[in-house]
Amino acid sequence: MKFIITAIMLLFIPYISFSWKAEVVHVKDGDTIEVLSNGTAVTVRIWGIDCPESTQEYGNGAYLFAADFVRGGILEIETIDTDQYGRTVGMVYAGDLCLNEELIRAGWAWVYKQYCNKPVCKEWEKLQELAESAGIGLWESQNPIPPWEYRKTTPKKTAEPNDPLAYAIIFGAASVLLIIIRLILRAGWAKKKKKWNTRWRQ
Numbered sequence: 121m122k123f124i125i126t127a128i129m130l131l132f133i134p135y136i137s138f139s140w141k142a143e144v145v146h147v148k149d150g151d152t153i154e155v156l157s158n159g160t161a162v163t164v165r166i167w168g169i170d171c172p173e174s175t176q177e178y179g180n181g182a183y184l185f186a187a188d189f190v191r192g193g194i195l196e197i198e199t200i201d202t203d204q205y206g207r208t209v210g211m212v213y214a215g216d217l218c219l220n221e222e223l224i225r226a227g228w229a230w231v232y233k234q235y236c237n238k239p240v241c242k243e244w245e246k247l248q249e250l251a252e253s254a255g256i257g258l259w260e261s262q263n264p265i266p267p268w269e270y271r272k273t274t275p276k277k278t279a280e281p282n283d284p285l286a287y288a289i290i291f292g293a294a295s296v297l298l299i300i301i302r303l304i305l306r307a308g309w310a311k312k313k314k315k316w317n318t319r320w321r322q
Contacts, residue, residue, distance in 0.1 A: 139198040139213075144190045149174045150182025150228055153190060153212065155197065165207045166220050167200045168236035168244065169229040170267045175274070177265075178258035182228040185257075189219050224248050227257020230266055 142155035142162065150171025153164050171182035190212075198211040212219040221240075223229035224247045231244045252259045 139196050142195050142197050144193050144195060147183060147187045147190060149179065150186050150223060152207070153186065155195060157197075162197075163207045164197055164212060165203055165205075165209045166212055166223070167209045168232055168238070168241060169220050169223055170232040171223060171229045172258060172264075173267050173270055173274070176267060176270050177261065178228070181257060182223065185223060185226055185228045186219065189214060189217070189222060220244075221247065225251060227251035227254070227259045232268075234268070 140157060142157040142164075144153060145156050145161060146154040148154060148163075151166040151169055153166070155162050155164055166186075171186075172179040174180070174183060192214055194214075196213040197208065198213070199208055200211065201209040203209050220229075221244060224231060224244050231241055231248050233241075236244065251257060258264045
């Protein structure tokens with residue numbers, strides 16, 4: 121009997137989600153935020169939706185909407201999964217409002233059908249249709265490019281100048297250049313010295 125109960129529990133564990141309080145630290149883009157929970161920084165990818173990339177048309181609009189939504193500071197996160205990048209994937213709430221849903225309602229996100237597999241997704245699809253019909257948010261464009269299509273044709277951004285990696289690359293290149301210059305100067309000096317020594321012996 122115990123074995124059967126344990127088996128049933130294990131069967132349903134993957135579908136159990138839990139929620140926790142967090143403080144907003146940074147909004148990265150329309151569907152990714154960084155929060156602080158018990159002193160630990162956590163990156164949260166908003167589940168079930170996909171906003172325009174920050175380098176894409178309407179990406180800034182999605183970012184501003186998300187930033188305005190979370191400006192109260194304290195959120196409730198309902199964890200659903202962890203993605204391949206180690207980010208927490210979940211629902212984000214401020215009071216009774218769900219950021220996932222509000223982004224779709226306001227026309228700043230698509231329902232991400234590849235990953236949106238819960239009953240609520242059908243409701244979100246209806247909200248997306250309403251936003252598209254109203255021509256609000258990104259739907260003011262006749263042909264908005266879904267971000268998953270945009271990512272296929274757009275190379276990833278290189279390291280920004282303020283990234284630690286960028287500084288390391290610049291410093292390394294400068295060090296190599298300095299070594300080369302020293303070697304050139306040393307070779308030139310040695311050549312001149314040899315010439316002077318020859319003249320002095322004469």
